[in-house]
Amino acid sequence: MAALRIGTRRSILATTQSGHVADALEALGTATELVEITTDGDRSQAGGVPLTGAPSTGVFVSALRDALLAGEVDVAVHSLKDLPTYSTEGIVLAAVPPREDPRDVVVARDGLTLGELPPGSKVATGSPRRVAQIEALGLGVELVGVRGNVDTRIGRIAEGTYDAVVLARAGLARLGRADEATEVLDPLQVLPAPGQGALAVECRSDDTATLALLARLDDAGTRAAVTAERTLMATLEGGCAAPIGALAEVADGDEGPELWLRAVILSEDGALSLRRSASAALGADGASWAADAAKLGGDLGAEMLADGAAELMAQLTQPRGEQSRPTDSNSHPSARSAEVPNP
Numbered sequence: 001m002a003a004l005r006i007g008t009r010r011s012i013l014a015t016t017q018s019g020h021v022a023d024a025l026e027a028l029g030t031a032t033e034l035v036e037i038t039t040d041g042d043r044s045q046a047g048g049v050p051l052t053g054a055p056s057t058g059v060f061v062s063a064l065r066d067a068l069l070a071g072e073v074d075v076a077v078h079s080l081k082d083l084p085t086y087s088t089e090g091i092v093l094a095a096v097p098p099r100e101d102p103r104d105v106v107v108a109r110d111g112l113t114l115g116e117l118p119p120g121s122k123v124a125t126g127s128p129r130r131v132a133q134i135e136a137l138g139l140g141v142e143l144v145g146v147r148g149n150v151d152t153r154i155g156r157i158a159e160g161t162y163d164a165v166v167l168a169r170a171g172l173a174r175l176g177r178a179d180e181a182t183e184v185l186d187p188l189q190v191l192p193a194p195g196q197g198a199l200a201v202e203c204r205s206d207d208t209a210t211l212a213l214l215a216r217l218d219d220a221g222t223r224a225a226v227t228a229e230r231t232l233m234a235t236l237e238g239g240c241a242a243p244i245g246a247l248a249e250v251a252d253g254d255e256g257p258e259l260w261l262r263a264v265i266l267s268e269d270g271a272l273s274l275r276r277s278a279s280a281a282l283g284a285d286g287a288s289w290a291a292d293a294a295k296l297g298g299d300l301g302a303e304m305l306a307d308g309a310a311e312l313m314a315q316l317t318q319p320r321g322e323q324s325r326p327t328d329s330n331s332h333p334s335a336r337s338a339e340v341p342n343p
């Protein structure tokens, strides 16, 4: 049988991630071959048309999916957090392998933590989710945008351009550089992006042989966790790019396995935030976990919408300068990190 062709983006992180999937398949006795696909996102990073702000998640994903649908590759590997929450006709999420540490980390000058940085320090991140959550801590640091790969971003610290950068620990760990982090951010303060630290392994829906093979790489606990996080995000966002953080974990409860989910939605400046958490029992059989997880994420998303997330997002979709706080007589306008109040 010909080698299984695994499509990958060209960045070091992407080829490392795809390499992990290839290794796992080789260990199961399958010959593999990595096929590099250049995405529009990569081209713009390499010096083409500069993108303003962060590229939309779809940019990194669509070229790989096109190659998959065209039959140029048999498997596509993505960072799961870069996948849009909607599905693509003809493509299936065949495996979600065991997750890396999902938390965000800080890489700062002189081994500092965020709390040790003096006010006015430049903290670099291109992610609205990280900006909003760090602003909400009220540290007085200056959040500045940054683009480029992990190497470039960390390089800016040594150069002295910035005092700190915020990154996914998983990306550093996959590159063997996790020890360069000077702080691991507590999810109670900074929740990661839905799906962060997990990989998505896709194939064509009609390719039953590849589907069966890839299913052996699937980790039921990771799939349940990211399903809850992504269902929550899909419920909350409805197409709007509000900063949302979410993290789910499987835990051993008294009555059997449970899934815990924590989530936050914020205004861009972090001044308004709504945090909620919930848990649900998981069936004894892993086969029901994805459905249990989708229900947990959907229910918590609906609860957050009812508790003020809908108002918060209505504010976000207004043009800048016209924003006003949600109307509520109990709110404290002076509070820096006010919760969106119950209606």
Ligand SMILES: NCc1[nH]cc(CCC(=O)O)c1CC(=O)O
Pocket (backbone or CB within 6 Å): 079, 080, 081, 082, 166, 167, 168, 170, 171, 195, 196, 197, 198, 199
């Ligand atoms: N936003 C880009 C991106 N997509 C996936 C990762 C890291 C790996 C992961 O989260 O699985 C990163 C870099 C980062 O956020 O620091």
